[in-house]
Amino acid sequence: MNAGDAVVRKLVTFGRILREAGVEVGPGRIQDALRALDEIDLRRRDEVYAALACTLIARRDDLEIFDRAFRAWFEKDPTRLGGKAPELGIGIDERPQPPAAAPRPGDSEDPDEQDDQQEEPDVLAAYSADERLRERDFSTLTRTELLRLRALMVRLVRVLPTRPSRRLELAPNGFQIAPRETLRRAMRREGEPVERAFRRKKRVERRVVFLCDVSGSMEPYSRALVLFLQAAVSAGRKVEAFTFGTRLTRLTPYLGGYDPEASLQRASRAVPDWAGGTRIGDAFKAFNDLYGRRGLTRGSVVVIVSDGWERGDVSQLALEMARLRRRCHSIIWVNPLKGTEGYEPLAAGMATALPYVDVFLPGHNLLALESLAEALRASGSRRARLRPATLWSAA
Amino acid sequence: MSSNEMRDSIDGVQQALAERSYLADRGLATTVHLALKLGKPVLLEGEAGVGKTELAKVVADALGARLIRLQCYEGIDVAHALYDWAYARQMLYIRTLEATGDARQGEEVLDELFGPRFLERRPLLDAIACDDEIPPVLLIDEIDRADDEFEAFLLELLSDFQVTIPEIGTITAERRPVVFLTSNRTRELHEALKRRCLYTWVELPDLEREIAIVRARVPTAPERLAAQAAAFVHELRTLDLTKQPGIAETIDWTQALLALGQEELEAGVVDLTLGSVLKFHEDIGRVRDADLQQLVEQARTAADAQTPAG
Known part of the structure; x- marks a missing residue:
């Protein structure tokens, strides 16, 4: 084995480690990296590092993983990685695993599974079950019903807003x-x-940014909404999805692909704070700082799905809503509680946020989501600023 | 430094850029070197004001090449980026032919109408059809602002460096231009486009390097002032601001301080010129609320630590 072979072998293994850690590294990239290594001084660490980084990595988020892998693999730095390559995936994912409450299609240990099997004939028999599903509160749905809902939601996705190009x-x-x-x-x-x-x-399509509350009180609704988002993202529409509870997670990259089950599974693993608490103000601040500032919300319709239960500081929420408002086309707030009779936006967070909201909607069942689709379509052309007062009574 | 040495080694790149007041770290210099050697486009990502666009300009200058810049925006299309026909001139030409009773055949006239003479070259075609001795540097700025479709179109262009104009035919670049793409990451670019590029994340520099950059860019500024200004901006970056000031802001600010005849940083003048560093009303308010005097003191101490001569 000559020296060249050794480099190739080492590089290929390194590529495999990166892949295990979740970085996409195709054979084309490895080839580029090899060509790059030809052009530099192999004895200089900074040159090797830069040559590999610019050929193997394509996004900033992956640089940290690359950095660790590089230290571990080329420099055998055990403090960084615990020595063994296979642990890389675990070592890097420091986020807590989601609680079992997250939807896990395909997981046979799921207790829901037994329920589903008992209900199977019923579901199969009823074509008109669609109608019934439309009005069922999301919080009472089983997993199979949720998946059937998705099919309905795919139809809803077709009416996203547009803007002049x-x-x-x-x-x-x-x-x-x-x-x-x-x-x-x-x-x-x-x-x-x-x-x-x-x-x-x-x-052309106007971008829609979804911010979904996944705290304890919102969990069943958000689960249904993630189905809607998956339908939208996989249909290739200009949709960005975020979830927030105690922290902000960008969900869009996990929702693509053809297999809804797989992408839902990926998404639920990516969200670390299913069914936790809420700090809406903090989450919006993180959103504004990280994404709003870069222009993600400019000209887009922002849909916030939350019950407005703020456990943090309300004044911060007001500040961040104002920032968000200045940067987007319009804000739609979907509150599942609005579907319950006699609801008034008394939750402190909700009352604070309402002045910045253009359209305030219920979102507790599919019928309500249809009204969201309608509001989205209408919001595309112009700012339809509605008086919050009129909307309260409409509930 | 001749453009040849710039092409030969990483040291050459670093030196040639430094001579033009652009202080690139080893990593960035390596990427530029690889781009020249492998003929691949470079994708530069990073916060606003870290010198992404500047790099392309300086590389063009160092190579002695022409810089062709394409600024992207939402809705940019082929007519703006690649080529367009000069319709008005075509019309006038037809009228002139009629008036002078030109007796040429239709085919001939048509060929002339849709020939190079009436073709308006836009930046991309300009870069490909360029017949300069040294291939040009093509800067595709803020690619993240353009639509997805435009990215797909670029993809084709960047892999083959040729374009087809139906009326004329295919034009292939004789020498491949050096291509830089910049992005502020307002959205994720397509994987396929990234795969064709060398990816680099441009970081904000550490204090020592930033002082060196300011001194290189504003050579007339006193050493103490440059160091203190850079240190102060570093202090600002630790605060929770809407928009962190980039290197461009540090340089602007140092120039502003210099124009006001400052030798050293003083709280009063800092307060007056804060608008050259911070571009958001909220941020200016936040910095004024935080003790300005104290920030200036901290910056002075940090700057003194960096300049031993003091």
């Missing part, structure tokens, strides 16, 4: 002459622009 498209009733097409038509008539073509602004 900078691009133009040909349209007979457009506002501007389309020179390219006009000239083309003129060619047919000996260069005389008899027939004029017009264009207008094309409409």
Whole structure:
């Protein structure tokens, strides 16, 4: 075995370690890394580090994993990783495992599973069960019913909001002459622009950002909502999903893919604070600092799903809602409790947040989610600022 | 430093950039070196104001190459990025032909109408069709602002460095341009695009390096002032601010202090010029609430530790 082989072997193993730690490293990247190593001084640590980092890694979040793996593998630094490669995945994931309450499709030890099997004939028999499901409160649904709900939600996803694009498209009733097409038509008539073509602004999807409360009080509703988000994200729509309880988690990367069960499983593993407490103000601050500032919310419709039970400081919530409001197109607040009779937004957090909210909706069942879809569609074109007072009585 | 040495080694890159007042660390220099050697685009990500765009400019200068810049925005399309036909001139030309009674065949006229003469080159085509001795540096700035579709289009361009214009044919780059893409991470870029690039996260520098950068960029500033300004900005970064000041802000601010004839940092002047460092009303309020005098003192101490001559 010559020296070149040793480098290749070492690099391939290193790639495998990174993959186990959750970084996507394809063979193409390994090849690039090998070419890069040819161009640098292999004795210099900083050069090797930079060459591998810029070829193997493609996002900032992965740099930390890379750093640890690099130390452990190339420098045999046992303090970093406990020496053994397979532990890498565990060593890096320092987040607590989600409690069993999180939806875990495909997990046969799930106690829900037995319930489901007993209910199976019922579910299979009823085509019109759709109607019944529409009005069932999410908190009383079993897992199978939740999955059936998803099919309904896929239909809902089709009505997300739009905004005018900078691009133009040909349209007979457009506002501007389309020179390219006009000239083309003129060619047919000996260069005389008899027939004029017009264009207008094309409409493209407006981004929707979901912020879902996954604290104890909200857990059953959020579970249903994650199904909705999965449907939206996997349909390739411009949707960003976040969950918050005691901390903020970006869910979007976990929700893609064709297999809803697998992505739900990934998502529930990614959320460390299912059914915990809530500090809405802190979570929104984290959101504004990390994502809002980068422009994620600019021009997008923000949907907050929460009961507004704030266990932290209410004044911070007001501050962060104001910041959020300045950066987005409109805010829709979905509160499952609003579906209960005689509800009034008395929770301190809810009362604080309401002045910044454009549309305030119930969200306790699928019928209510349909009204969310309707509000989303309407919110695309213009700011439909509704008086909170009128909405309270509408509940 | 000739552009050849810049191409040969990492030391060469580092030195050539330093001569142009850009102090790159070893990691960044390695990436630039690899980009030149492997002919791959570089994707630079990092907070605003850490010198992503500046790097491309300086590399172009060091190579003696032309810098072609494409600023991305939402809704950017082929007509803005690649090429467009000069419709108005085409129309006028047709009229002129009619008026002068030009007797050429239609085919011939058409070829002329849709030939290079009436083609308006936009930055991407400019970079590919460029016939300079030294290939140009193409800077695709803030790619995260463009739409997904535009990214897909870039993907094709960046792998083959050729474009097809239906009326003319395929144009292939004779020499591949050096490509830099920058992103502020307002959204995640597509995996496929990233795979074609060398990825680099540009960090804010540590105090020592930042002082060196300020001194390189504002050579007329007294050493103490440069050190204290950099140290003060470092203090600011530890506060909980909406927008952390970048290196660009430190340099701006030092220039502002210099213009006011300052030799050293003083709380009064800091208060007056805070607007060159902080760009949010809330942040300015927060810093004024935190003891300004004390921050200045801390910055002075930190700066003294960095400049032994004192």
